[in-house]
Amino acid sequence: MGLGIYPCQPKWGPMAGSLEPRSAPVQALRPAPIAYTVGLRKVYGEGESQVLALCNVDIQLQAAEFTAIMGPSGSGKSTLLQCMAGLDHPTGGQVVVEGVDLGRLSPGRLTDLRRDRLGFVFQSFNLIPQLTALENLTLSERLGGARVDPAWLSHLTTAFGLTDRLHHRPAQLSGGQQQRVAVARALAHRPAIVFADEPTGNLDSRTGAEVLRLLRNAVAQTGQTVAMVTHDPVAAAYAHRVVFLRDGAVVAHLASPTAEAVLQRLAILEG
Numbered sequence: 001m002g003l004g005i006y007p008c009q010p011k012w013g014p015m016a017g018s019l020e021p022r023s024a025p026v027q028a029l030r031p032a033p034i035a036y037t038v039g040l041r042k043v044y045g046e047g048e049s050q051v052l053a054l055c056n057v058d059i060q061l062q063a064a065e066f067t068a069i070m071g072p073s074g075s076g077k078s079t080l081l082q083c084m085a086g087l088d089h090p091t092g093g094q095v096v097v098e099g100v101d102l103g104r105l106s107p108g109r110l111t112d113l114r115r116d117r118l119g120f121v122f123q124s125f126n127l128i129p130q131l132t133a134l135e136n137l138t139l140s141e142r143l144g145g146a147r148v149d150p151a152w153l154s155h156l157t158t159a160f161g162l163t164d165r166l167h168h169r170p171a172q173l174s175g176g177q178q179q180r181v182a183v184a185r186a187l188a189h190r191p192a193i194v195f196a197d198e199p200t201g202n203l204d205s206r207t208g209a210e211v212l213r214l215l216r217n218a219v220a221q222t223g224q225t226v227a228m229v230t231h232d233p234v235a236a237a238y239a240h241r242v243v244f245l246r247d248g249a250v251v252a253h254l255a256s257p258t259a260e261a262v263l264q265r266l267a268i269l270e271g
């Protein structure tokens with residue numbers, strides 16, 4: 001049986017008592033999200049080997065909020081991030097970023113939107129090895145995007161402790177320095193949203209904490225919107241809100257998370 005007739009109903013419903021309050025007056029006061037999905041669905045493969053990675057996911061990212069996405073291995077976290085960031089095509093449903101339905105964009109317009117309005121941070125840094133840190137920082141400009149404001153770039157490199165590393169190539173930098181360059185690069189063109197997939201996965205806890213502080217400061221000080229996939233409850237506690245996935249569906253939200261509260265929710269999900 002293929003997934004064409006799969007009911008798309010995960011084994012898990014929302015976790016009792018864990019959803020954010022949704023009274024009508026509070027909803028009415030909430031500003032429109034900067035990005036959202038409606039009924040997002042992603043199926044990989046065909047026929048017997050089909051995998052339902054996302055199952056009718058509705059999620060909102062609020063502007064100037066730091067959202068962490070968590071869940072057991074294989075629950076669909078990276079797939080959700082990739083679909084929201086226009087790096088992967090959903091099988092069904094909608095992704096809307098700053099009012100633009102990504103599904104209606106031509107491949108060229110989607111590439112432009114990714115370059116100009118989105119920033120990316122990956123677990124493996126993904127810097128271009130032949131370019132210096134400074135050249136990596138201005139990559140979106142080098143790819144034909146808007147000019148990176150020199151004053152903003154100077155602020156970023158100072159705040160990120162990179163001023164004496166700008167002419168080094170990635171291989172001449174530590175892992176933490178490389179990820180700081182990657183985060184600064186993601187912020188350099190002032191994107192609407194930074195998507196980060198396990199940004200601390202390759203870092204020790206001290207270096208990882210530095211990177212998380214930089215992301216959180218970007219949210220607190222400049223109103224940057226950040227969405228981050230992580231396995232680490234300590235990393236998730238830097239966020240304003242955690243969205244939990246299980247079997248490709250959103251099953252819980254946690255506002256103002258602590259590492260302990262995140263750990264408890266994960267234990268229930270993985271139990």
Ligand SMILES: Nc1ncnc2c1ncn2[C@@H]1O[C@H](COP(=O)(O)OP(=O)(O)OP(=O)(O)O)[C@@H](O)[C@H]1O
Nearest residue numbers: 044045051052053072073074075076077078079080
């Ligand atoms: N390219 C692909 N082809 C086939 N199946 C895939 C592909 N990418 C992901 N999947 C499957 O989709 C499901 C969701 O994968 P995804 O990587 O989004 O989960 P995840 O929660 O990010 O997992 P992890 O925490 O282990 O990184 C999994 O069952 C995975 O095996």
